[in-house]
Amino acid sequence: MSNLFTQIYLSYKALFLWLNWPGVIGNIVARPMLNVAMFSLVGRFAGHPEATQRYVLGMALYSIVEIVTGGVIQSFSYERGFGTLPLIYCSPASRWWIYAARSGMHYPNGLVCFVLSVTFGAIFLGFDYSRTNWALLVIAVIVVTLSSSAYALLIGNITLLYRNWTAIYSFAGSAILLLTGVLIPVSVLPVPLQALAQILPLTHGLEAFRAAFAGADITVATDALLWEIAIALAYGVVGFVSFRLIEEAARRTGMIEAGI
Amino acid sequence: MNALPGKAGPAIEVTELRRVYFDNKLLGRGRETVALDGISFSVEPGSVFGLLGPNGAGKTTTVRVLTTLLTPTSGQARVLGLEVVRQAQMLRPRIAFIFGGDRGLYGRLTGSENLRYFAALHQLSPREAKRRAGDLLEQVGLSGRGDTLVEQYSRGMKQRLHLARGLLIDPEVLFLDEPTIGLDPAGARDLRRLVPELAAQGKTVLLTTHYMYEADAICDRIAIINKGELVAQGTPAEIKSGFGMGSVLDVVLRQPASELVPALEKIEEIEYVDVGAEGPYPKLTILTTDATLTRARIEALVGETNLERIALRAPTLEEAYLKLVR
Numbered sequence: 001m002s003n004l005f006t007q008i009y010l011s012y013k014a015l016f017l018w019l020n021w022p023g024v025i026g027n028i029v030a031r032p033m034l035n036v037a038m039f040s041l042v043g044r045f046a047g048h049p050e051a052t053q054r055y056v057l058g059m060a061l062y063s064i065v066e067i068v069t070g071g072v073i074q075s076f077s078y079e080r081g082f083g084t085l086p087l088i089y090c091s092p093a094s095r096w097w098i099y100a101a102r103s104g105m106h107y108p109n110g111l112v113c114f115v116l117s118v119t120f121g122a123i124f125l126g127f128d129y130s131r132t133n134w135a136l137l138v139i140a141v142i143v144v145t146l147s148s149s150a151y152a153l154l155i156g157n158i159t160l161l162y163r164n165w166t167a168i169y170s171f172a173g174s175a176i177l178l179l180t181g182v183l184i185p186v187s188v189l190p191v192p193l194q195a196l197a198q199i200l201p202l203t204h205g206l207e208a209f210r211a212a213f214a215g216a217d218i219t220v221a222t223d224a225l226l227w228e229i230a231i232a233l234a235y236g237v238v239g240f241v242s243f244r245l246i247e248e249a250a251r252r253t254g255m256i257e258a259g260i
Numbered sequence: 261m262n263a264l265p266g267k268a269g270p271a272i273e274v275t276e277l278r279r280v281y282f283d284n285k286l287l288g289r290g291r292e293t294v295a296l297d298g299i300s301f302s303v304e305p306g307s308v309f310g311l312l313g314p315n316g317a318g319k320t321t322t323v324r325v326l327t328t329l330l331t332p333t334s335g336q337a338r339v340l341g342l343e344v345v346r347q348a349q350m351l352r353p354r355i356a357f358i359f360g361g362d363r364g365l366y367g368r369l370t371g372s373e374n375l376r377y378f379a380a381l382h383q384l385s386p387r388e389a390k391r392r393a394g395d396l397l398e399q400v401g402l403s404g405r406g407d408t409l410v411e412q413y414s415r416g417m418k419q420r421l422h423l424a425r426g427l428l429i430d431p432e433v434l435f436l437d438e439p440t441i442g443l444d445p446a447g448a449r450d451l452r453r454l455v456p457e458l459a460a461q462g463k464t465v466l467l468t469t470h471y472m473y474e475a476d477a478i479c480d481r482i483a484i485i486n487k488g489e490l491v492a493q494g495t496p497a498e499i500k501s502g503f504g505m506g507s508v509l510d511v512v513l514r515q516p517a518s519e520l521v522p523a524l525e526k527i528e529e530i531e532y533v534d535v536g537a538e539g540p541y542p543k544l545t546i547l548t549t550d551a552t553l554t555r556a557r558i559e560a561l562v563g564e565t566n567l568e569r570i571a572l573r574a575p576t577l578e579e580a581y582l583k584l585v586r
Contacts, residue, residue, distance in 0.1 A: 006380040006389075010373055014366035083363025086329050087425075091381040092352040098381075251331045251345075254281060257324055 007101035015078040016071070016105075028109055032117035035059045040125050053127060054210075058182035060117035061209050064110035064141070065148040065176050065202055070169055071106035072099070072152035077165035080258070085160075089256045095243045099153055107145060114141065131215030139218070140209040143225055147201035147232035151176075153239030157246045161255050181206050201235065204228040269341055271433055271464035272303035272326060277335035279321050279488075295321040297488035298335065303466060303481070308459050310479035311468045314585050317485040319468040320359075323435050326466070327357045339433055353382065356431035358422045360441030367411030371402055371421050374410055375428060382429045389428075396424035401450065415442035423451065427458075434458060436467035440474060452478050472578035482577075486585040500580050506531065506549040508575045511558055512568040513542045520544070523561060529554055531583055541568050547579055 016023075036056050043052025079085040088098060121127040155172045159165045178184065179193055180202040186194055197203045205228040208221035250256045276298045283290035296318045303309040311319045324330035325337055328348040337344045342351040365374055372393050379389030397406045400420040410418065419442050426434055436455070440448040455465055455478050469475055475482055476496045483493040492499055506529075513520075524533050524546065531547040548554040551572050559567065575583070 002386050003380040003383060006376060006386065010366075010369060010377040010380070013373070014369045014377065082366060083361075084366065086324075086327075087364060087378065088381065090327050090329055090352060090355075090357065091378075092349065093381045093383065248331075251329060254324075254330055256329050 004097060004101060004104075007097070008104035011075065011101050012105040014082075015075050015102075028112050029116060032060070032063060032113050033120050035063070036117055036120040036124060052125060053121070055183055056117065056121045056125065056127070057210065057213060058206060060114050060121070061141070061144055061206055062177060062180075062182045062202065063113040063117055064145055065151070066173060067110035067113055068103060068106045068145065068148045069152040069155060069172060069176075071109070072103045072149075072156040073159050073165055073169045073172070075102040076156050076159045077163075080163065086257050089247065089250075095247065096240065099156070099243075102156075103149055103152060107149075110145065110148075111141070129213070131213075133212045133215055133218065136212035136216065136218045136221055137209060139225060140205050140212055140221070140228075143228045143232065144202055144205035144209070147205060147228050147235065150232045150235035150239055151201045154235050154242060157239060157242050160246050160250045161253065163255075163258060176200060176202055179203070198227075199231060199234075201228070201231055204231065270302035271305040271307075271340060272301075272309070272466060273336075273338045274302065274322070274326070275300050275336045277322070277325065277337055278333050279318075279325060279330065280333045294488050296325075296332070296335075296485075299483075299485065299488070299490040301483045301490060301493055303464055305464050306459055306462045307480040308455055308465045308467065308478050310475040310482040311466060311485060312470075312472070312475055312482060312581060313468075313485035316487075317585075318488045319485055320437055322485070323357060323437050323466070323468060327355060327435055328352060353429065354431060355433045355435065356426040356429055357435035357437065358426040358439055360419065360422075360438035362415060362418055362442075365410050365418055365421060365425075368409065370407050370409055371397060371413070371417075371424075372406035374421060375406075375424060378425050379428050384428070392428055393424075396427055399427075399454075400424045401447075416444050416447045419443050420447060423454075431463065433464045433466070436465060438468055438470065440469065440471060448474075472576065472581055476577040484581060484584050491584045492580075496577050500575055500577055506547060506575070507551045508573050508579055509544075509546045509548060509551060509554060509558070510538075510569075510571045510573065511544040511546060511562070512538050512570070513544070513562065514566050514568050516542050517562065517566065520561060524558070527554065527557055532586065545579070547575060547583055 039055035039059055040052045043055050079088060122129060151172070155168060159168055162168060176182070179189065179197040180186070180200050181197070182202070186197045186203060189197065204224040208224040208228065211221040211224070277296050277300070278298050279296040281293045281295055299318070299322070311322060313319050321330065325332050326339055326344060328344050328351060331345055339351055340354055344351060366377065369377065375393035375396065376389050379392065384392065393406070397403050400423050402417060402420050402424065405417065410421065413421065419439065423439065440451055443451060452474060455467065459465055467479070479496060481493065481495055482499055484491050484499070521533050521535060521544070524530055524544070529548050529550040531549065534545040536543045536545060546554060555570060558570065
């Protein structure tokens with residue numbers, strides 16, 4: 001276990017620049033603040049004051065998905081850039097352990113970003129949390145964190161086969177942002193996209209999260225939570241199975257040793 | 261540097277190994293490049309084996325296959341008796357590889373942190389990792405620089421750290437891909453001293469290099485690859501003297517004789533002519549299959565008054581290599 005923590009700390013320090021105050025302030029504090037500011041303005045210009053709350057809360061939860069997914073995808077690509085990917089895949093380390101190490105520090109980042117977004121909503125926009133069902137909210141956040149981790153596992157794996165991580169990240173991130181109800185309600189999407197939204201992470205977790213904010217009882221959101229858990233499991237299983245298949249494919253195509 | 265007696269089977273065994281790369285197109289496969297075209301060789305345990313060849317010959321591809329990073333298109337490769345594709349998981353804890361250059365290290369970590377990180381990947385306990393890192397930094401001449409960020413290291417220091425990383429797990433087989441690239445003369449000399457010591461400890465070392473004197477000095481056996489094919493293998497002495505190499509004439513002239521080279525190249529028994537200098541005098545190095553006849557022809561072409569010195573000697577490894585890859 002101590003090896004896992006060594007890997008978590010050192011891989012994060014090696015690959016990302018956030019272990020310093022300017023990095024932390026820029027990524028974890030300034031970003032949620034700017035998100036809150038931007039979407040409050042978008043809501044105001046849209047002419048619907050309630051839209052501001054919808055956008056800000058949606059973006060708060062989305063920040064977890066964005067940070068975890070982006071962090072894992074980038075870590076694979078940065079390893080390729082440093083030329084260390086062959087050394088990792090030549091090692092006997094469990095691939096699951098390697099993945100866990102690379103996502104480890106992104107969970108607290110995502111959660112801090114989420115908490116600050118919600119806090120800034122209260123401070124600057126006067127969001128009222130008095131009716132919030134906090135237990136349901138915490139469960140929804142945990143479940144979304146799990147489902148986004150599983151999603152990141154699958155997508156991060158795919159970057160082993162392709163050098164262009166930004167395209168994969170943009171596609172993966174945009175699909176979540178556009179289709180899961182963060183900004184646009186799922187019900188107004190074309191029917192095929194509504195169906196696609198049902199199998200993406202965040203869609204159901206966000207529904208439970210909004211219900212928690214509105215003060216709903218946990219029984220109201222049980223189905224949504226169970227769906228989100230099922231999606232987390234499905235992505236997790238596919239991601240785990242894909243470890244070996246994608247690694248074998250990368251060894252066949254020579255992509256493990258390929259540079260950026 | 262001799263193979264250890266009593267060990268069963270070769271440490272590395274490559275049979276008809278072939279690797280083809282394809283340029284992936286949007287629709288189907290594009291141009292194919294044959295990186296390895298059916299090479300075979302074996303390496304005895306506890307020996308140093310050199311893989312030589314020009315850029316793009318297939319040396320690094322061979323190392324990538326043997327270190328489980330690349331799947332061969334066909335043929336078979338075994339390291340320590342383990343098949344590199346199907347038994348990769350069993351093989352990985354027993355081998356290490358080191359490549360030359362700046363890549364393969366984390367610049368934002370210190371030298372010690374890099375070693376601790378790779379030790380964690382190889383499941384060494386933190387206490388063992390710390391002990392090994394300290395010992396190895398000292399062994400490669402980086403003691404006192406372990407707490408410096410690697411991005412502040414010189415290229416030579418990075419190369420030393422690569423070596424320390426490779427030795428972290430005390431591997432049975434060590435692959436060195438151009439390990440002295442970027443090393444200063446002292447660092448390169450230290451490494452050339454270290455490699456035979458590792459072999460004496462029973463480790464098998466496969467190294468690729470462009471430096472012929474390096475291969476000549478430290479390798480027990482050598483294989484030369486050109487365009488994906490194995491063109492020669494044997495001890496350095498066998499490569500130098502065998503394969504119909506002939507002999508070398510060093511011809512020192514008193515006057516420049518630029519018109520002489522094309523005339524010499526037309527002579528049937530002359531394999532190649534290199535033009536150099538010895539002090540103020542022009543010097544021709546001529547590889548020939550018939551030294552007596554060539555000497556007579558040169559004396560006739562040059563004339564006694566323009567001939568400072570002519571000497572016969574055996575080819576160096578570099579000359580043998582150039583003949584084989586040209």
